[in-house]
Amino acid sequence: MILVIGATGGVGRHVVSSLAATGPETGVEVRALVRDPGQVTLPAGVEAVRGDLSSPRTLEAALRGVHGVYLMWPGLPVQPRVVEAIAEHAKQVVYLSTDVTDLADGEQPTSFHQEIERQIRQSGLDWTFLRAIDFATNTLGWADQIRQGVVRWPYGLAARSLVHERDIADVAVRVLTTSGHAGGKYVLTGPEAITHADQVRIIGEAIGRDVRWEDLPPENARRQLTAAWGNAAFVDARLAAWRSFVHTPERVTDTVELLLGRPPRTFRTWARDHADDFR
Numbered sequence: 001m002i003l004v005i006g007a008t009g010g011v012g013r014h015v016v017s018s019l020a021a022t023g024p025e026t027g028v029e030v031r032a033l034v035r036d037p038g039q040v041t042l043p044a045g046v047e048a049v050r051g052d053l054s055s056p057r058t059l060e061a062a063l064r065g066v067h068g069v070y071l072m073w074p075g076l077p078v079q080p081r082v083v084e085a086i087a088e089h090a091k092q093v094v095y096l097s098t099d100v101t102d103l104a105d106g107e108q109p110t111s112f113h114q115e116i117e118r119q120i121r122q123s124g125l126d127w128t129f130l131r132a133i134d135f136a137t138n139t140l141g142w143a144d145q146i147r148q149g150v151v152r153w154p155y156g157l158a159a160r161s162l163v164h165e166r167d168i169a170d171v172a173v174r175v176l177t178t179s180g181h182a183g184g185k186y187v188l189t190g191p192e193a194i195t196h197a198d199q200v201r202i203i204g205e206a207i208g209r210d211v212r213w214e215d216l217p218p219e220n221a222r223r224q225l226t227a228a229w230g231n232a233a234f235v236d237a238r239l240a241a242w243r244s245f246v247h248t249p250e251r252v253t254d255t256v257e258l259l260l261g262r263p264p265r266t267f268r269t270w271a272r273d274h275a276d277d278f279r
């Protein structure tokens with residue numbers, strides 16, 4: 001029995017459907033943690049169990065009889081009791097993390113991912129971290145601008161190694177259903193780094209219309225993004241990263257291919273899969 005936490009999320013929904021599709025061959029049963037079972041449609045054979053990560057005692061029913069857990073963490077304060085509860089029931093956890101460094105002894109976490117990774121490491125569970133660098137779904141934030149035909153954003157030449165959410169899910173399923181992944185810290189990316197401006201062009205091609213790129217001066221971007229995202233430090237960190245990707249493209253790893261025996265999906269494939277989201 002595998003429990004998928006974040007089962008309605010961008011990655012989790014594909015983890016659920018892939019596990020459910022292979023279930024008849026592998027014998028794996030799938031349970032989905034959901035906040036409101038009445039609001040979700042899950043594939044046939046998947047059991048929905050109500051639970052809320054902000055209230056760890058509500059997870060007990062979902063964790064009963066579970067062997068493996070796919071865990072993601074939404075934008076909530078970290079609740080250490082969640083990892084403890086998982087460790088009381090399950091043997092294995094696969095955690096959707098990001099490109100963080102390992103914490104040294106006594107070092108303070110700078111992100112919730114580092115904090116949760118540390119809790120998991122200390123939990124006694126067999127763990128695997130999926131350290132995805134940048135989701136292609138982040139470009140959905142341009143959808144309104146794309147519908148208007150022009151994207152104004154900073155650093156058009158910043159090259160990013162965006163990963164398709166289905167590839168992350170495929171890796172999660174591989175890790176949950178095959179052995180040899182305990183202690184794996186898998187850094188996941190797409191197959192190549194593509195500039196912001198090219199991402200916009202490729203999305204335009206997928207929806208069959210010309211979409212123009214306009215470089216937004218970083219100072220204007222800083223003001224606009226701080227107003228929109230509400231976190232100046234985060235905005236500054238993003239702007240600094242994008243600036244660096246103009247000269248040094250974001251890292252591309254071969255982890256997806258090594259694990260799945262096929263290359264990751266391209267950004268073009270992602271754009272076609274999501275064309276309707278931009279129309």
Ligand SMILES: NC(=O)c1ccc[n+]([C@@H]2O[C@H](COP(=O)([O-])OP(=O)(O)OC[C@H]3O[C@@H](n4cnc5c(N)ncnc54)[C@H](OP(=O)(O)O)[C@@H]3O)[C@@H](O)[C@H]2O)c1
Nearest residue numbers: 006007008009010011012035052053054073074098134135
């Ligand atoms: N974007 C990136 O580039 C990037 C890169 C690396 C890592 N990540 C990480 O990936 C994770 C997001 O994954 P995703 O995109 O698959 O998820 P997502 O699409 O953001 O969906 C969030 C999921 O969390 C569930 N959820 C929210 N609050 C909950 C609660 N209190 N209790 C139980 N479930 C709750 C939601 O369920 P409901 O249907 O009930 O709302 C939904 O299934 C984040 O941790 C993010 O930091 C993102």
